[in-house]
Amino acid sequence: MKVKNSTRKKRGKITKIFVVLWAFVFLIIGFELFSKNEIRFVAKDYFLRVSSREIGSIEKAKHLDIKKVSLEEFLCNNNVTVDESLLLVNGKYKINENYVPQLIYHEEREVEINRCAKDAFDELSKALFEKKGETLFISSAYRDYEKQQEIKEEEGKIAQNPGCSEHQTRLAIDVFVKNFAGKSFIKSQSGQFVNEKCGDYGFIIRYPVFGEGKTGISYEPWHLRYVGLPHSQIISNSKITFEEYIDFFELGDFYTYENYVITRQNTNNIFVPESYESAVVSEDNTGAIIITFKI
Numbered sequence: 001m002k003v004k005n006s007t008r009k010k011r012g013k014i015t016k017i018f019v020v021l022w023a024f025v026f027l028i029i030g031f032e033l034f035s036k037n038e039i040r041f042v043a044k045d046y047f048l049r050v051s052s053r054e055i056g057s058i059e060k061a062k063h064l065d066i067k068k069v070s071l072e073e074f075l076c077n078n079n080v081t082v083d084e085s086l087l088l089v090n091g092k093y094k095i096n097e098n099y100v101p102q103l104i105y106h107e108e109r110e111v112e113i114n115r116c117a118k119d120a121f122d123e124l125s126k127a128l129f130e131k132k133g134e135t136l137f138i139s140s141a142y143r144d145y146e147k148q149q150e151i152k153e154e155e156g157k158i159a160q161n162p163g164c165s166e167h168q169t170r171l172a173i174d175v176f177v178k179n180f181a182g183k184s185f186i187k188s189q190s191g192q193f194v195n196e197k198c199g200d201y202g203f204i205i206r207y208p209v210f211g212e213g214k215t216g217i218s219y220e221p222w223h224l225r226y227v228g229l230p231h232s233q234i235i236s237n238s239k240i241t242f243e244e245y246i247d248f249f250e251l252g253d254f255y256t257y258e259n260y261v262i263t264r265q266n267t268n269n270i271f272v273p274e275s276y277e278s279a280v281v282s283e284d285n286t287g288a289i290i291i292t293f294k295i
Contacts, residue, residue, distance in 0.1 A: 038187045041195070049210050049239040058234055061254035061261060065274040071267055071289075079278045083116040085202075085228040086282040086290045087169055088246050091216060093285045094163035101170045109138045114170040117226035120202035121173065127197065128177075134190045139181060139222075140167060140174035171226045172206060186221035195221055199236025202228045211241040228280065230260050231292070246284055261293040 074080060084102060089095055102115040113121065125136040166172035180188035186195060195205055206225035207217040225242065227235065234257060235245050249255065249264035252271070256262075261273055267289055272279070276293040284290050 038192065041186065041192050055234060055238045055240065055245070055248055058255050058257045058262075061256045064254055064256075064261065066254070066271045067274055068269055068271050071270050074270060074272060074279075075281065077279075079276075081278070081280045083228070083280060083282055084114065084169060084171065085116050085226060085280070086231065086246070087171065087285045088242060089164065089166045089169060089285060090243065091161070091164050095168055095285065097163065099168065101168070103170055106138075111138050111173075112170060113138075113173065114226065116228065117171055117173075117202070120226055120228075124194070124198060124201040124203065127201065128190055128193055132190045132193055134177045134188075136190070136194065137176050137178075138173050139176050166206065166225055173224050173226075174222050175224055176222060182222055191221060194224070198224055199232040202226055202232045204232050204235045204242065206242060208239070208241065210239065214241040214243045228282075228292070230257050231262075246286065246290075249290065251288060259295050261295055262290065263293075264288050264290045 075082060087095070103112045104115045104118055105111075106113045106118055106121070121136075121138075128134060128136050175194065176182070176185055177188055177190040180191055185191035198204065203224040203226055205221060206223050207215050207220040209219040209221075212218050226232075227242065231245065235242065240248075246264075249262065251264055251266065254261055254263045254273075261276070263271070264284065265271065265288060267283075267287075270289075270291070272291070273293055273295065276295055278294045280292045282290055282292075
């Protein structure tokens with residue numbers, strides 16, 4: 001009996017030693033990871049993420065005077081702009097093979113970019129240069145249907161199918177700075193600045209670190225998507241995906257955010273506020289339109 005008890009005690013001590021050693025190893029690994037600035041930066045998004053039904057300071061409008069108008073009549077107003085900023089493009093909501101985006105040539109970067117995103121990119125680039133002294137370059141921009149088909153054939157599973165890539169809208173851009181491109185972009189101070197501040201300039205990180213379950217695509221810190229203000233601020237501050245944001249808006253309801261009113265409606269007769277300063281209309285590619293009123 002004494003021999004058995006002695007053996008058990010030895011085994012118990014050995015087990016405790018192994019537990020302590022493994023705990024020490026994990027502690028060292030954790031310290032090494034979190035001593036890296038980019039790891040701490042990315043991990044922060046996990047802790048700040050909120051429910052897609054509890055988005056930031058956006059809330060349903062109360063006591064809003066509205067009127068019914070035809071969409072055709074509404075679009076004729078001089079203070080109403082039509083763009084493509086809120087097109088949702090993914091495996092479920094594809095764009096047509098014959099789709100032609102609103103393109104403009106960016107002479108300095110020598111790429112074609114969606115018209116509504118050009119000024120926003122220039123402002124973001126200027127802010128980065130002023131803060132970090134680095135130039136923001138574009139590695140990939142507009143791709144038509146045929147070009148996306150070629151990329152799919154070359155890269156296989158890692159590339160999007162034709163019709164499913166946001167690059168076909170020219171609202172998405174892949175960016176980099178000197179010596180830091182692709183996955184290494186987030187390791188640079190400039191990459192972290194762009195990831196943190198792009199929402200103030202109309203862009204979002206389309207495939208965030210926490211979003212693979214919703215987007216089906218792993219973290220891409222270099223892939224910016226233009227959605228315009230105030231949507232970029234709401235999405236970025238709330239740490240949600242673009243899919244969750246579009247799904248948040250119930251058809252026919254009105255929502256307020258600062259001095260904006262946002263509504264998602266069908267494309268026949270629509271309801272609009274009695275008074276507003278300006279409005280931006282975009283299809284969302286799900287069969288509805290999203291109207292953003294500045295009040």
